[in-house]
Each structure stands twice: as C-alpha cells, then as structure tokens.
Amino acid sequence: MFVDKMAANKEAIAIVLDVGPSMNQAPAGVATPLETAIEGINMILQRKMFSESKDEVALILLGTNDTENPLSDGDTYQNIVLKRSLAVADFDLLQMVQSELQPGDSSGDFLDALVVAMDHLENGLQGKKGFGTRRVILFSDMGGAFGDQELDTIVGAIQNTGTELNVIGPSIEEDNDEDGDAGGAKADGHVKKEKTPQQRAGETMIKHILDQVNGECYSFSEALPALSYFQSRQVKPMAWKCNLDIGGVEIPVNGYSKVKEFKLKQSWKKVYAQDSSVAPGTLRTYHMKNEEETEVEKEDMVEGYRYGNTLVPMSEDDKDNMKYKAEKCLKVLGFTKSEHFKRHHILGDGVLSITAEKDDEAAAVALSALINALYETNSVAIARRVYAANSAPRLGCLFPHIKAKYECLFWVELPFAEDIRTFTFGSLPLTEESLANKKFQPTDDQLKCMDELITNMDLTQALEDEDGDKDEALKPKLTFNPYFQRVYQCLQHRVLHPDDPLPDLSPVIADYINAPPSVVNAAKPCLERMKQLFKLEEVEKNKNGQTGESMFKDNEEEAGPSAKKPKLDDGDLAGGLQNMTKAEVTEVGTVTPTADFRALISRKDQDFFDEACKQMQARVEQVVTDSFGQQFYPKALDCLKVLRQECVKKSEPNSYNTFLPKFKDTLIGKGRRDFWDQIVKEKQALITKPECEESAVTVEEGERFVSGEAKEEQTAAAEPEETTDDLLMEL
Structure with missing residues (x-):
C-alpha cells in the first residue's frame, strides 16, 4: 500500500x-x-x-x-x-x-x-x-x-x-x-x-x-x-517555491529546510495569582503618564521615536514605507572556487536544500547540469535570496551535494561586511626564539603527549557493540540537547508532583555531558604523563604579612629614587621579601615589565643597558601583538614611555630612535595602526635634539616622521655623528 x-x-x-x-x-x-x-x-x-x-x-x-x-x-x-x-x-x-x-x-x-x-x-x-x-x-x-x-x-x-x-x-x-x-x-x-x-x-x-x-x-x-531518548521534533516539510535565476535563465526550484535551529516554544512569565485555586493569567492595560493615569485603548496608540527631546510619531504606513522593497528571488550573482568558501563564514540558523520543481523534467535536467558542473569544476555559486516581498535580501552560497539516490544544492547564508568581526589572536610560541617567549615554548615530549591525548579521546571509535565493532559516540543525530531534556524532565515532574522539589538530573541526561567511561579509561595513562610534563607549582602566600601594594608600589612610579633600590647592601637580606624579589630580576618579564626594566638598567654595566633595552623593545612588541583588541594597549604604552624616558636619562636616544621606525612598520603590517595612533597622541615618537643633546633628530624631522613623510631617513639619523677627534684622525 x-x-x-x-x-x-x-x-x-x-x-x-x-x-x-x-x-x-x-x-x-x-x-x-x-x-x-x-x-x-x-x-x-x-x-x-x-x-x-x-x-x-x-x-x-x-x-x-x-x-x-x-x-x-x-x-x-x-x-x-x-x-x-x-x-x-x-x-x-x-x-x-x-x-x-x-x-x-x-x-x-x-x-x-x-x-x-x-x-x-x-x-x-x-x-x-x-x-x-x-x-x-x-x-x-x-x-x-x-x-x-x-x-x-x-x-x-x-x-x-x-x-x-x-x-x-x-x-x-x-x-x-x-x-x-x-x-x-x-x-x-x-x-x-x-x-x-x-x-x-x-x-x-x-x-x-x-x-x-x-x-x-x-x-x-x-x-x-x-x-530514554526524547523523539526529535516532527515538522511537516513545506516547500519554498522560487525560480533560480542564472543570467536570465530561470529554473523552477523548491527549497526545504535541511537543518534548522530548534528553540523551546514556552516562554516564562511572572504573574501575580491572587487565588491559588485559579489558573493565573495576564491582563494588560495602557495608561497615560499623568496624575489621573488615564486609560488609553490600544487602537488609539501609535509608536514614536525620540529625536532629542521630541517624540516623532511613526504610523504603520510610515514604517512600511521605510522598509526596503524587494521581490522574492534566488538569483546567482557569480561563481567562485570552493576553497574561497570558508567554514567560519557560514551564517544564519539553518541549511536549505534546493531541488528542482516536482514533475518538471526540464527543470530537473537544467538543475542537474548546474550541480554537476559545480562539482566537476570544484566551484560554488554566490547568490542573492529574498524569502518574500517583505523580507530583507540575504547573501548566500550554493554548493553541490551529490548522493547515489539524489542530488541538490545546499544554501547557507554568508555575511555582509558589517557582519564580519576581525579579531587578532596571538599565536602560541612554538617557533619563537625571542627571549620573551622562549620559556613558554612547549617541548617535544609535551607536544607528543597532547597528540596522544587527542587520539585517546577520539569519539569516532569510542563505542563498542555486542559484536565487538567500533562505533561513534555522541553522534549529533542521536544526541539531544541536555538543556531541553532537563526542562522536559522538570516540567513533567512539576505537573505530576506540584508540591515536591525538582528531581535530580536524570542519568540519561548526565550521559550527554560526561565523557564515555571507555574514553576516560583510555586517556588515564596519558593524563598521568601530563601531570609530570606540565608541572603545576603552588604559589605560597606571603608569610611575612606584607601586602602586594607595598611590594609593588614602586612599579607604578614613573621615576625617582625608588627605581634605583634593587641594589642590595650587606644587611638588606633581612629586609623582607621586597628586596629579595627585586634582587632576583634577570630579564624583563610580563607581569611587571617596567619594574624589571628599571631594575636591570640600575646596574652600572653599559652593555647590560643595551640588553635591557632590547628586552624591553621585544616585550612591547609582544604585548601589542598578543593583545585581544586594545586590551593590553595601556600596558604596552606604559612600557614604551618608561623605555623612552630612561633612554633620555641615560643619554642613549639612538637605541629608541632606531627601534621606533621598525616598530611602526611592524604595527602597520600587522593591522595595529590604532596603537601607533596612541603613540602619536601621547607624544612618544622619536627623541629629538631639544630633549636629548645626543640625539641627531631635529624637531622638523620628528614631525615629518610622525606625519609619515620620513621613513627611511631615521636609520641614517640614528648613526652617531663624527666628532672633532675623528676628523683629526682622518688627517
């Protein structure tokens, strides 16, 4: 039948x-x-x-x-x-x-x-x-x-x-x-x-x-x-009928929702029930904001938008006229290679399956030719879709899907320029050889251990049936949303037992949010090795009762005698944790880079000042590069200010002036021009001759550098000038 x-x-x-x-x-x-x-x-x-x-x-x-x-x-x-x-x-x-x-x-x-x-x-x-x-x-x-x-x-x-x-x-x-x-x-x-x-x-x-x-x-x-599994929601498929327009050639097609986000229908409402025996309900009335609180019928109301102190009324006709008018369509705008279609560009709440109009043989042949041509050329189609006349246009991608029994086009929505958010994340220091990142570089054993952990926790072979065959655990098609299942469990319990507390989480739901026992057992040896390779050390609390504010208060000062305190005298070891901490500074760290830098340059070794400047420059570049948006910009700017200030004090402007042009090119090349704008705004550009007599940069040259007119001149300007003794030696 x-x-x-x-x-x-x-x-x-x-x-x-x-x-x-x-x-x-x-x-x-x-x-x-x-x-x-x-x-x-x-x-x-x-x-x-x-x-x-x-x-x-x-x-x-x-x-x-x-x-x-x-x-x-x-x-x-x-x-x-x-x-x-x-x-x-x-x-x-x-x-x-x-x-x-x-x-x-x-x-x-x-x-x-x-x-x-x-x-x-x-x-x-x-x-x-x-x-x-x-x-x-x-x-x-x-x-x-x-x-x-x-x-x-x-x-x-x-x-x-x-x-x-x-x-x-x-x-x-x-x-x-x-x-x-x-x-x-x-x-x-x-x-x-x-x-x-x-x-x-x-x-x-x-x-x-x-x-x-x-x-x-x-x-x-x-x-x-x-x-134990709740049945997935049954929806009667309704076709979205339209013509697929390709350069004036129209193919009648039907669109069916292949995948769509499921949302709970019930909405939680708070109501005041005067009589507990009567089912609670809602009654909504509208009143004017005056002393009498005059009631107004909904039909006599109109929406308004505030423009300054004025309320501008907008009727339904006005709002309809403001909307963008478009005709229902599915129009191909062009074609591109499939590698240009990135997975992170997928937008929308579902996937649409595009098939030929039922019982239309000509449409089936034409659509099949398009599907196979896209498949053979490894291409996709970029199309414009308007669901209905009162809908906004959408940009999307049509890519071929060919199976043994059927073939179709899958539609997924693509973002417009306003939908794209570009975030720059700092990469792991896997190959970074700088002094700043070298200590965070993972070893070969650590990388191998993590690779084994991923292999052992692979869900594709996590289940074993009665015949001993391996199968995938937590298949998306068979795994239901534990949040929905918990809501269903609680609703059922509340209806059947209105006076009892809510039940514990069902074991069936708990299986969704816990790793399968076989996966946990397989990963145990690898996890034990991880404890040895990735050692976690407990930081002991300050036993002397000294607060963090008193320990690091010198780090917040721009300059002053406190910057020269790291020097230890014979009796300073008994002075507490503060002096011991400062005495152990060997490089510019990430926690308190300005304090570390001042501690290093307080030593009288000139070579150590050059090394400290290089470390500080690397640290500034790392903080800016690793910053999530502008999150770490203030810290990097403080480091740059201290570096410039100390170079002026030590009469070593060449170190700063040589670094800044290269740093500017790095910022612009990595899309961090917003940090360069902050440098200019805070007047932390090149050190000029009025600021430091040893500088070879004039005020005019500094202004041209800031405005972008001078680029390559700074390297030459950073070279030391010939002295009178040098000229006599040449004679």
Whole structure:
C-alpha cells in the first residue's frame, strides 16, 4: 500500500499493557515487569508530548478485574479495558499512567487484546486525515492463557492494514538457548528467573506472529535505553517555491529546510495569582503618564521615536514605507572556487536544500547540469535570496551535494561586511626564539603527549557493540540537547508532583555531558604523563604579612629614587621579601615589565643597558601583538614611555630612535595602526635634539616622521655623528 509521507506523516499508536498477576511478580529489590512497562510507556508519552508530535495514542489494559471494550459480549474479549481512546498525548494521559494503573487479579488473552487494539485503530481513524502509520505496542510477559482460534485472521488484519507490531517484554531466545529473560525480572541485568511453561508457549506464539508480519520484539532491558531518548521534533516539510535565476535563465526550484535551529516554544512569565485555586493569567492595560493615569485603548496608540527631546510619531504606513522593497528571488550573482568558501563564514540558523520543481523534467535536467558542473569544476555559486516581498535580501552560497539516490544544492547564508568581526589572536610560541617567549615554548615530549591525548579521546571509535565493532559516540543525530531534556524532565515532574522539589538530573541526561567511561579509561595513562610534563607549582602566600601594594608600589612610579633600590647592601637580606624579589630580576618579564626594566638598567654595566633595552623593545612588541583588541594597549604604552624616558636619562636616544621606525612598520603590517595612533597622541615618537643633546633628530624631522613623510631617513639619523677627534684622525 503506497502512502504519501509528505501528506500523511502522523502515526496512530495503540499501547496494550498487561496488568495481570504474572506482571506483578519479581524477586525482592527488583522492579516488577509491570513497573518496568509503566516506565517504558511513560518514556513513549514524553517523546510524543515534548516533541510537539501530532501522533495519537490509545491505551488498552489487559488482565484487569473488569471488562470494558467495544467487542465484549459477556463471553469473549474478557478482562480487557479500553482505558484511553485514540487522542494526542497529554499530561492527563501521563498522569493516568503514573498513578491510576493498578495490577489485576485475572489473566487475559493477549491475542484478544491485539484484536481490540486493531479494531480501535480502524474505528478511531475514521474521518481523520494525515495518518500514514499504524502501530500496536504490546507490553506483556506472556504469562496468561491464550487461544489461537483466530490466529490467521489476526495476522491477515495486521498485514492488510500495514500495522507495525512491536512487543516489549520477553526475550525470545533460540531453540538451543536454555536461559531466558523472564519479562522484566532481568531488567537490571543481575537477576534471572526461570520462565513458566505458559510463558514459553506465549513466546512461541508471538514469535510466529512477528515472523509473519515482520514485527520486532525487545526485552525490557533492550527497550528502555532506546525509549530514554526524547523523539526529535516532527515538522511537516513545506516547500519554498522560487525560480533560480542564472543570467536570465530561470529554473523552477523548491527549497526545504535541511537543518534548522530548534528553540523551546514556552516562554516564562511572572504573574501575580491572587487565588491559588485559579489558573493565573495576564491582563494588560495602557495608561497615560499623568496624575489621573488615564486609560488609553490600544487602537488609539501609535509608536514614536525620540529625536532629542521630541517624540516623532511613526504610523504603520510610515514604517512600511521605510522598509526596503524587494521581490522574492534566488538569483546567482557569480561563481567562485570552493576553497574561497570558508567554514567560519557560514551564517544564519539553518541549511536549505534546493531541488528542482516536482514533475518538471526540464527543470530537473537544467538543475542537474548546474550541480554537476559545480562539482566537476570544484566551484560554488554566490547568490542573492529574498524569502518574500517583505523580507530583507540575504547573501548566500550554493554548493553541490551529490548522493547515489539524489542530488541538490545546499544554501547557507554568508555575511555582509558589517557582519564580519576581525579579531587578532596571538599565536602560541612554538617557533619563537625571542627571549620573551622562549620559556613558554612547549617541548617535544609535551607536544607528543597532547597528540596522544587527542587520539585517546577520539569519539569516532569510542563505542563498542555486542559484536565487538567500533562505533561513534555522541553522534549529533542521536544526541539531544541536555538543556531541553532537563526542562522536559522538570516540567513533567512539576505537573505530576506540584508540591515536591525538582528531581535530580536524570542519568540519561548526565550521559550527554560526561565523557564515555571507555574514553576516560583510555586517556588515564596519558593524563598521568601530563601531570609530570606540565608541572603545576603552588604559589605560597606571603608569610611575612606584607601586602602586594607595598611590594609593588614602586612599579607604578614613573621615576625617582625608588627605581634605583634593587641594589642590595650587606644587611638588606633581612629586609623582607621586597628586596629579595627585586634582587632576583634577570630579564624583563610580563607581569611587571617596567619594574624589571628599571631594575636591570640600575646596574652600572653599559652593555647590560643595551640588553635591557632590547628586552624591553621585544616585550612591547609582544604585548601589542598578543593583545585581544586594545586590551593590553595601556600596558604596552606604559612600557614604551618608561623605555623612552630612561633612554633620555641615560643619554642613549639612538637605541629608541632606531627601534621606533621598525616598530611602526611592524604595527602597520600587522593591522595595529590604532596603537601607533596612541603613540602619536601621547607624544612618544622619536627623541629629538631639544630633549636629548645626543640625539641627531631635529624637531622638523620628528614631525615629518610622525606625519609619515620620513621613513627611511631615521636609520641614517640614528648613526652617531663624527666628532672633532675623528676628523683629526682622518688627517
């Protein structure tokens, strides 16, 4: 029987639950088959409700003390109750399953229950449209007596109506298997119970039926993990019809949402409930801002925009006239190589699948030619898309997608210039040989250890099935958002138990946010090696009671006698942590670079001053390069100020004047011109002759350098001038 899945995408489900005596027996401390079955039904209803499914569900009880079903005539179809007619799953049904189902004292015939379920599906779907699938789910351990007089009729009805039969309860073993799973008694995987002859006979019968109708059977232990997943939201696909315009050639196409972001529909509202017995609601009124608070009808209001102190009214017609007018279209603007399409340029909240108009052979041939041409030339199309006349135009990329059974174009949105944010991040010092970064360079052992950690935590081979085959863990298609699942869990609990606190996180949800045990065990040896290779040292607190402010207060001073304090006298070692810290400075660090620089140049070795200047220059360049935006600019500017100031004091302007032109070229080349603008604004450019007699840069040359007119002259200007003694030596 052919069913149009596009038009008929709803499912009718009849759940048959055995509540007979055999379903309520289990060893102490083990859930009974009835309890396990109720948990499974609860999970099915959760999937239907929280996925906003329009599927309809009916509940039929087997093995009840009374009889209530349309087929009962006093002698047949006894101990069967139609508890809930076919309808969309809701909280009333969920609450009924949770609290109103009680075990019965009489055994029922599960074959009769299947007939009642089939009859109810047939009658319940009369006059209803959109149902493409019928399903009967039987929860039973087959412990009751049954009659097989109408077996062929039952099998024929299931086959003719296309009904799918699922049985959840026993584990149907092979003939040579002596051990079995007695219903739910093995639900926890630790307890086995020998099946009764009646159960084995029932299993033989249900296995025969399943073989005839291609049905499926699951034990409770197999079914519950699968039912733990909430069903993904079912959406009826609606085509976006348009013409694909390529230079005047138009191809009728349909667009279907392939992937789209899912959002919870419910919105949390705060309301004041005066009477707790009445459902809370909202009432909104509008009032003028005057003493009387005059109420105004919504129809008498108009939106306004503040322009200075004036409110400019804007009617709906005004707002419509302000909008950009565009026609619905999908127009190709041009083509480019696929390598120019970067993954980080993908924008929007989903992917659109573009296919040819249905039953249009010419459109299918034309679109297929375009798809294959893009694929063979390794190209993509850049297109303009307008969803509707009142929509804003979007820029996007069309790239080919070819499979064995179908081919299409995928549309993803691309950013405009205003959508792009350019952030520059400093790279790891893997090959940096400067004194500033060398100590942070990872060793070969550290890199190898990290590479092994990534390999050991690979999720593509993290799961192992019963046959020993490896499979991927946390597949996106099977992994649901734990936030949504937690909201669903709490909503269900609050409806069923309004006065109880919210439950703990479900283990099923916890599995989404925790690493698989196999991955953790495989990575343990590598993690132990990481502890040895990446040693973490605990920083001891100041035991002398000295505060950080008193220790580093000298670092904030621009100049003064404090800059020369690092020199230790004979009795200074007893002076506390402050002097000991300053005595150990060997290079310009990243924490307090200005203090380190002053500590180094306080030594009387001239060669050490040149080395300290080089370190400070490298540190300034590193801080600017590693800065996230302008985050570290103030620190780099302070370092530059101190460097310039000390070069003037030491009468060594050439060191600064030689560095600055190169630094300017570096800044402009790396897109950091905004820092150069700050240097100019703070007047930290070249050191001129009025500032330092040893400088060869005049005021005019300094101004030309700042304005960008002089570039290469600074290197020559930085060379030392010839003295009178040099001229006499040449004679």
